[in-house]
Amino acid sequence: xxxxxxxxxxxxxxxxxxxxxxxxxxxxxxxxxxxxxxxxxxxxxxxxxxxxxxxxxxxxxxxxxxxxxxxxxxxxxxxxxxxxxx
Amino acid sequence: xxxxxxxxxxxxxxxxxxxxxxxxxxxxxxxxxxxxxxxxxxxxxxxxxxxxxxxxxxxxxxxxxxxxxxxxxxxxxxxxxxxxxxxxxxxxxxxxxxxxxxxxxxxxxxxxxxxxxxxxxxxxxxxxxxxxxxxxxxxxxxxxxxxxxxxxxxxxxxxxxxxxxxxxxxxxxxxxxxxxxxxxxxxxxxxxxxxxxxxxxxxxxxxxxxxxxxxxxxxxxxxxxxxxxx
Numbered sequence: 001x002x003x004x005x006x007x008x009x010x011x012x013x014x015x016x017x018x019x020x021x022x023x024x025x026x027x028x029x030x031x032x033x034x035x036x037x038x039x040x041x042x043x044x045x046x047x048x049x050x051x052x053x054x055x056x057x058x059x060x061x062x063x064x065x066x067x068x069x070x071x072x073x074x075x076x077x078x079x080x081x082x083x084x085x086x
Numbered sequence: 087x088x089x090x091x092x093x094x095x096x097x098x099x100x101x102x103x104x105x106x107x108x109x110x111x112x113x114x115x116x117x118x119x120x121x122x123x124x125x126x127x128x129x130x131x132x133x134x135x136x137x138x139x140x141x142x143x144x145x146x147x148x149x150x151x152x153x154x155x156x157x158x159x160x161x162x163x164x165x166x167x168x169x170x171x172x173x174x175x176x177x178x179x180x181x182x183x184x185x186x187x188x189x190x191x192x193x194x195x196x197x198x199x200x201x202x203x204x205x206x207x208x209x210x211x212x213x214x215x216x217x218x219x220x221x222x223x224x225x226x227x228x229x230x231x232x233x234x235x236x237x238x239x240x241x242x243x244x245x246x247x248x249x250x251x252x253x254x255x256x257x258x259x260x261x262x263x264x265x266x267x268x269x270x271x272x273x274x275x276x277x278x279x280x281x282x283x284x285x286x287x288x289x290x291x292x293x294x295x296x297x298x299x300x301x302x303x304x305x306x307x308x309x310x311x312x313x314x315x316x
Contacts, residue, residue, distance in 0.1 A: 013180055013181075015182055017178060030239075
């Protein structure tokens with residue numbers, strides 16, 4: 001994993017401002033990072049690479065997403081009924 | 087918190103609320119001045135014996151009572167827009183807290199590092215200690231570090247609620263399935279009260295919000311203690 005990415009994850013304080021989601025409604029910001037974490041894991045594991053860079057997305061979605069939403073989505077993924085594309 | 091027979095806003099505890107308070111003073115002063123002027127003119131018109139049946143027009147006064155209102159409106163609009171854009175500034179938060187509305191309590195989640203979550207119920211009137219405030223106190227307060235920009239994400243688990251703390255100048259609707267973001271900085275340590283601001287059923291008036299701003303070390307101690315208790 002590159003040094004820059006490692007630095008960023010080590011100095012993580014909270015989810016930074018994301019210009020893709022500049023407005024009050026942050027629902028998509030949370031969902032997008034959750035999706036990106038799982039997609040990142042899936043792609044990097046498929047290539048047998050270190051999944052540590054995916055940690056950024058995990059920290060961001062943990063900061064932003066309500067715990068109940070994350071639990072529900074995790075259960076859906078296990079049950080195979082998750083609506084997003086991973 | 088609010089006081090009996092209070093007329094103005096609560097003391098500001100955040101920079102944004104200070105600005106809003108001063109702007110309100112400015113706009114209200116203009117309102118009082120105009121109202122006084124109009125009332126004076128009405129009384130003067132009503133109590134005079136002088137009449138003038140032959141006045142047709144007057145260029146001078148027409149100019150005055152067109153220009154003066156335009157200038158007054160500009161004097162109101164400029165500070166108003168300044169504050170509007172100030173509230174919309176991109177900020178770089180130090181901490182993210184989630185406030186979830188339930189029927190009929192709030193739950194707060196601090197998940198930047200560990201998964202800390204707890205519920206905040208109103209303290210019933212019969213259980214209040216002397217000196218505590220009726221219908222405003224909660225068993226667990228939302229503790230925040232003072233002078234740090236905080237991002238707060240507000241949502242609801244059942245029906246519409248609204249998270250409001252007047253002294254911080256914050257009010258944001260809690261909508262199920264939606265995550266609404268707002269931010270504030272607590273400029274001074276203290277305890278700040280608010281109440282649910284969207285009708286949500288039988289106990290809508292009994293789910294208060296209590297924010298406690300403390301120095302950073304105290305906040306860190308508190309969050310470690312809360313994690314141990316959880």
